[in-house]
Amino acid sequence: MTAFRPRNATMRDIAERLGVSIKTVSNVVNDRPNVGPRTRDLVQEAIRELNYRPQVGAQQMRTGTSGLITLAIPSLAGTYFSELAQAFADEAQHRRRSIMLHSTAAGREEELSVLSGFTRVLGDGVVFNPLQIGEDVLAHLGRTIQPTVLIGEHVEEADLPAGSDYVRTDNQGAAHDATAHLLGQGRRHVAYLGALGSSEAQQAHSTSRLRLDGYRRALEAAGGIPSVIQVVRGWNQEGGIEAVRDLLREHPEVDGIVCGNDDLARGALLGLHGLGIDVPGQVSVIGHDNILEAPFTSPPLTTIDPDKSNLAATVLDLLIERIDGYDGPPRVVEAPYRLVERGSTAFVR
Numbered sequence: 445m446t447a448f449r450p451r452n453a454t455m456r457d458i459a460e461r462l463g464v465s466i467k468t469v470s471n472v473v474n475d476r477p478n479v480g481p482r483t484r485d486l487v488q489e490a491i492r493e494l495n496y497r498p499q500v501g502a503q504q505m506r507t508g509t510s511g512l513i514t515l516a517i518p519s520l521a522g523t524y525f526s527e528l529a530q531a532f533a534d535e536a537q538h539r540r541r542s543i544m545l546h547s548t549a550a551g552r553e554e555e556l557s558v559l560s561g562f563t564r565v566l567g568d569g570v571v572f573n574p575l576q577i578g579e580d581v582l583a584h585l586g587r588t589i590q591p592t593v594l595i596g597e598h599v600e601e602a603d604l605p606a607g608s609d610y611v612r613t614d615n616q617g618a619a620h621d622a623t624a625h626l627l628g629q630g631r632r633h634v635a636y637l638g639a640l641g642s643s644e645a646q647q648a649h650s651t652s653r654l655r656l657d658g659y660r661r662a663l664e665a666a667g668g669i670p671s672v673i674q675v676v677r678g679w680n681q682e683g684g685i686e687a688v689r690d691l692l693r694e695h696p697e698v699d700g701i702v703c704g705n706d707d708l709a710r711g712a713l714l715g716l717h718g719l720g721i722d723v724p725g726q727v728s729v730i731g732h733d734n735i736l737e738a739p740f741t742s743p744p745l746t747t748i749d750p751d752k753s754n755l756a757a758t759v760l761d762l763l764i765e766r767i768d769g770y771d772g773p774p775r776v777v778e779a780p781y782r783l784v785e786r787g788s789t790a791f792v793r
Contacts (some may be wrong), residue, residue, distance in 0.1 A: 622658075
């Protein structure tokens with residue numbers, strides 16, 4: 445026997461229940477102003493009682509938009525990307541939009557399908573963090589099918605396709621500031637934990653390379669202090685635990701560590717604790733991303749805060765402008781960051 449499935453309520457059901465026109469119900473559903481307060485309250489009450497849910501397909505046919513935005517990111521496994529996805533969901537809700545998550549973990553071909561508009565259009569626009577496609581691909585794809593805002597580090601301004609914008613963060617500057625923070629507190633043997641030994645490390649615009657360059661710039665600005673660079677197996681907590689042990693075995697003089705991200709920093713703190721090394725008494729540690737767990741590590745983690753909510757808000761503002769008809773040249777916006785000082789760093793003389 446086939447299970448009974450109740451029919452979804454429609455705007456017609458609400459209109460007939462209240463004795464009003466379908467257009468009146470539509471005006472309330474779409475938050476248009478030309479409905480009296482009493483009628484609006486009655487319609488909203490009926491919507492709740494009947495559990496009415498607008499049908500995306502019908503909305504798209506009626507208005508030309510679905511209210512859906514695709515967020516295409518490399519993975520949800522990393523803490524940063526999962527928190528970034530939540531920031532986008534929160535900001536989209538403020539704008540009466542919904543986020544569809546799309547993972548490009550399958551690789552290069554999946555990323556190309558995003559930039560070319562997928563095999564079918566998903567939503568009104570795309571927020572896309574490419575990881576594996578190169579600038580040459582961006583340059584030759586021409587106009588994107590959907591309004592698109594690119595984020596991340598694997599994009600050159602000159603290669604932006606028409607119909608797209610780019611919101612970037614200054615990863616090199618942020619790593620410079622993180623390193624300078626430790627040097628300013630008296631640390632003189634500062635290491636960078638987060639270099640990648642694979643071909644990814646050779647990508648000129650990868651996050652790892654940019655943050656490593658910022659670390660080196662800070663050492664040079666401080667008078668040419670020698671660098672100590674520790675390769676990691678992965679940008680995760682396990683990679684941090686393993687790498688900090690290798691680092692201190694080879695360089696016991698290290699008194700400060702700049703980590704590629706907060707997951708590595710959390711692992712470094714655990715590894716240092718296991719070695720009986722006091723933080724920040726003997727070694728200071730600073731991370732990057734200001735993840736939710738950062739204030740609750742032992743000791744609380746000093747880190748770079750890229751302001752994920754601000755990033756999401758800036759991206760969505762640009763994207764919605766494109767969805768609403770802006771057809772100007774590509775725009776590039778640099779999102780702000782700040783250093784959040786906590787207990788994993790301390791002043792040393």
